[in-house]
Amino acid sequence: MGNESAVVVGVDGSDNARVALDAAITEATTRKTTLHLVAAYHAPAVRRHSVAVEYEKVVREEAAAILAEAAERARDAGADVTTSMHSGDASGVLLEQSRTAALVVVGARGRGGFMGRLLGSVAAALPAHAACPVLVVPRRADGTARAERDYSGRIVVGVDASGAANPALASAADTAQRRKLPLVVVAVAGPDFDADSRAGDDPDAVRSVLAQCRDSVAASHPDVQATTVLEEGAPAEVLAGISATAETVVVGARGSGGFTAMRLGSTAHALLGHAQGPVLVVR
Template identity: 40%
Template sequence: MGRDQVHPSKDDDGGSAAPEGIVVGVDGSDHSQCALVWAAREAERRRRPLHIVTVYSVPIFAASGLDGGYATVDDSVIREGAEAILKQALDKVAPYDIDVDASVENGDASGVLLEMSESAELLVFGTRGRGGFVGRLLGSVSSALPAHAKCPTVTVPLICADRLGETTDDKHIKAEQAKSGHQPVEHVVVVGVDGSEQARVAVLEAADQAERLGAPLRVVCAVPQYSGSLAWVPAPMDREALFADIRVQLDAGVAWLKSHYPKLTVETQLVDGSPVDVLVEASRHVELVVLGTRGRGGFTGMLLGSTSDGVLHHAKGPVLVVPDREDPRLADRASFGPMLGAA
């Protein structure tokens, strides 16, 4: 059983230590409950502490009348609500064998969580919330975090509540769950690649995650029919030759990855189709989908704003987005053979 601690906001205590381990944003919504459960399980897998945070801001209203000005609302009621949400979250993760602490922060949700990402190992949140605290998600917060966070982020959609043992009263989610039916989750981690350096960084993070889960890693490359960069080609492209060339490069990439993860089971999947559609469909059936923040703009074009952003908006399971960063293991990739998309 982990120990529980609740800390005041930075504004109240004049500064507090930056959270390490796994940070999860909560707002009391069903969406954040799913994120909380996923984060607690991940903290237990990694044997890392869990920091639960909720963020609120005090509304400011324009005063009307001849004495025009601005009026603020006493934040005591809002803060009490935030503290109640934290208490509920701490109770929910009590069965997990993890160290837990929690804090109420005052400010902009995106800014607070982005600041925490500078010291955190992983940042976890739901796709949408109740509109208060950190609940301005998918839109401002959950679009900003994967694109700008300094650490990897995991977005947990409400549609996968049942696989986490959670329930929801959201009629749209319940209708979608009923329509798709109960589908078993394949014990596999999927990573999307496009030959960019960012995708190779994502592959390494995905391999780490697959090892933690004791799961195989599936490296997926989706090739759309045409892209803007190929529109000038005067004759129909020989897609069989293209696929054969990509296959050689994928195999070389697997050989490189296996040199760093010799015990990991790695498989590749080369798909003819839209990368967003392919990866969203994969998210229905696998433990986790992993993406880089952006890519080369060719083949699958893994850049947040197109493929990654599209997957995040429509995913049916948890999605991990890996930020750009240096990794010494990238240096020996070229020695294993041709690289996807390289000149």
């Protein structure tokens, strides 16, 4: 079954997956599109065939129960829901779904602990390889988030020297328009802003790029209130701090500074490991 234009979300019964489901419900309802819930199960290899068959039945039934509960929650919230269950690795299943989806949503951490890593294996793999934008949603820390500025109720997009040509800008403006929220365009001055020249070390040059971004949003999304902020520091650290209060932080999958051979730019990768709020990775 194709899921063209659908919002796809992976569910696994974890607390973080429930938070991701809520974010996916918001995305689907504001986009006025279908929400497709996906559950993946995997039965480890067992030598005795009879044991293997019984074990697979147990994990399949558990996945089906998780999927049914999530679907009921989404329908109660007003979403138009479809579901599918797959045998296999969750990353591979969601990557396949991304071929036709408008957006894939996943929790930053799934079940199983992932050996103490900040980012779960599925959330780490998807933004690097998915064919569509990926929204990675962590559980917010209660009362522990600290940020120099309060970005509550705002969509924030991080831009580099590519400016208005950065696909993240258009996606962030679309998100702000759908959700009727203001947009903040953030650039971080320094060598990471433009590794191909020293323009990133010139605050005036960075401000010029920010002004171009603001003008681009005004032309394409006149209903969106857009402001700009110039920061200094390491981009991933700055954006991670902003994510503590922002509704969503939007970044491009690749930066302007030589990441063409990489699946995921270093800023996006580092941000995903430390973000305290939803991060939308756009390619």
